[in-house]
Amino acid sequence: MTIQRLHVGLTLSEVAIHRGTIYLAGQVADDTTQDIAGQTREVLGHVDRLLQEAGSDRSRILMCQIFLPDLGDFDAMNAVWNDWVTPGQTPPRATVQAGLANPAWRIEVVVTAAQK
Amino acid sequence: MTIQRLHVGLTLSEVAIHRGTIYLAGQVADDTTQDIAGQTREVLGHVDRLLQEAGSDRSRILMCQIFLPDLGDFDAMNAVWNDWVTPGQTPPRATVQAGLANPAWRIEVVVTAAQK
Amino acid sequence: MTIQRLHVGLTLSEVAIHRGTIYLAGQVADDTTQDIAGQTREVLGHVDRLLQEAGSDRSRILMCQIFLPDLGDFDAMNAVWNDWVTPGQTPPRATVQAGLANPAWRIEVVVTAAQK
Numbered sequence: 233m234t235i236q237r238l239h240v241g242l243t244l245s246e247v248a249i250h251r252g253t254i255y256l257a258g259q260v261a262d263d264t265t266q267d268i269a270g271q272t273r274e275v276l277g278h279v280d281r282l283l284q285e286a287g288s289d290r291s292r293i294l295m296c297q298i299f300l301p302d303l304g305d306f307d308a309m310n311a312v313w314n315d316w317v318t319p320g321q322t323p324p325r326a327t328v329q330a331g332l333a334n335p336a337w338r339i340e341v342v343v344t345a346a347q348k
Numbered sequence: 349m350t351i352q353r354l355h356v357g358l359t360l361s362e363v364a365i366h367r368g369t370i371y372l373a374g375q376v377a378d379d380t381t382q383d384i385a386g387q388t389r390e391v392l393g394h395v396d397r398l399l400q401e402a403g404s405d406r407s408r409i410l411m412c413q414i415f416l417p418d419l420g421d422f423d424a425m426n427a428v429w430n431d432w433v434t435p436g437q438t439p440p441r442a443t444v445q446a447g448l449a450n451p452a453w454r455i456e457v458v459v460t461a462a463q464k
Numbered sequence: 465m466t467i468q469r470l471h472v473g474l475t476l477s478e479v480a481i482h483r484g485t486i487y488l489a490g491q492v493a494d495d496t497t498q499d500i501a502g503q504t505r506e507v508l509g510h511v512d513r514l515l516q517e518a519g520s521d522r523s524r525i526l527m528c529q530i531f532l533p534d535l536g537d538f539d540a541m542n543a544v545w546n547d548w549v550t551p552g553q554t555p556p557r558a559t560v561q562a563g564l565a566n567p568a569w570r571i572e573v574v575v576t577a578a579q580k
Contacts, residue, residue: 233484235524235578237553243546244557248526250578251484252349252367255527258558292351294364295371297458299560306449314359321353325360326374326458328415329447331561333538342529342558346351346366368465368483408467410480411487413574422565430475437469441476442490442574444531445563462467462482 238285247286253294254286254345264336268305271338272312279343287347290316293323297342299330305338354401363402365463369410370402372459380452384421387454388428395459403463406432409439413458415446421454470517479518485526486518486577496568500537503570504544511575519579522548525555529574531562537570 239246248255259278261271276290283289300306306327317323332340355362364371375394377387392406399405416422422443433439448456471478480487491510493503508522515521532538538559549555564572 233578235526235553237555240552240554242551243542243549243554244528245554246556248556250526253369253485253526255556255576257556258560294351294366294369295460296360297558299558303447303449310359317359319358320356321351322356322358322360323353324362324364324371324373326413326415326456327449328374328456329449331535333535333559333561340558340560344371344527346349369485410467410482410485411576412476419563419565426475433475435474436472437467438472438474438476439469440478440480440487440489442529442531442572443565444490444572445565460487462465 247282249286249347252347254283254288254347256282256343258340258342260332260337260340264334268308268338269312272309275339275341276316279341283345288345291318291321292346292348293343294346295344296323296325298325298327299332299340300327301329301331301338303329309339363398365402368463370399370404370461370463372398374456374458376448376453376456380450384424384454385428388425391455391457392432395457399461404461407434407437408462408464409459410462411460412439412441414441414443415448415456416443417447417454419445425455479514481518481579484579486515486520486579488514488575490572490574492564492569492572496566500540500570501544504541507571507573508544508548511573515577520577523550523553524578524580525575526578527576528555528557530557530559531564531572532559533561533563533570535561541571
């Protein structure tokens, strides 16, 4: 069974697709001067773009893990999230506190989704 | 391919099912006055109930991630876990230390399983 | 649909296979006297061996989560990783800082892969 990969780099690929299931690399913000709301919006924008390229969209997320270095960011992250998710198609989610590879990142999001 | 969701909320769903694979949201205890043994028992009870609703059970878990804020809780968590798993059908597991969204939670469990 | 498990223990199995998808338990080093480069090499060797037993290899990884207690180990881990991955078939990856169950472990790696 073929694996399709998108945005293949030397260290990682942003996307792998196998049997209709899509795996995204952990998504982080490019503009690290943003606050948690801005970084969350940018990261969810990355997720939208990658899912579209993979033949899916935010209404077809199967699982989402969110890593926050600072749990004080939880409510502001959640407000952006709640505006973003598709009503009636919200995915399972787990949010935990964990440090990220770049200290300027305030959120990292890991998504598994289904192709259309 | 259809995605089935159970316990659909505004922020997240507790369950997503796609092509026979079941994804559960991170499970935590409602009664946060309990010690680690009590919280672990309650959380694994949530897993049992959700897997049953999804057409599966604890003998069909494919992967389990356990997040503990306090690694001093590891042995007491593990004792409850070892009594709970189905002999001969124990799942792959990874346990790491991570803070949780509510400081009163002592454990969060993320499960992927297979339908019967 | 049958679930195949390998290296089944009382607490966990090292591998579960379902519908062509392989789930590995979190892999850690046995020789904890090693530095991060040595532990990373050992852990990725465990991944190679388990994937081979499951009918796959490192070119067919769908997702990899890496947990590092000390983010100061990131660059040295990454150097070993970059030498190990299959060019053109690099997997999605997420790396976060998290404590591990044994304080002598410097890295834990969680892999999902596809059978050949």
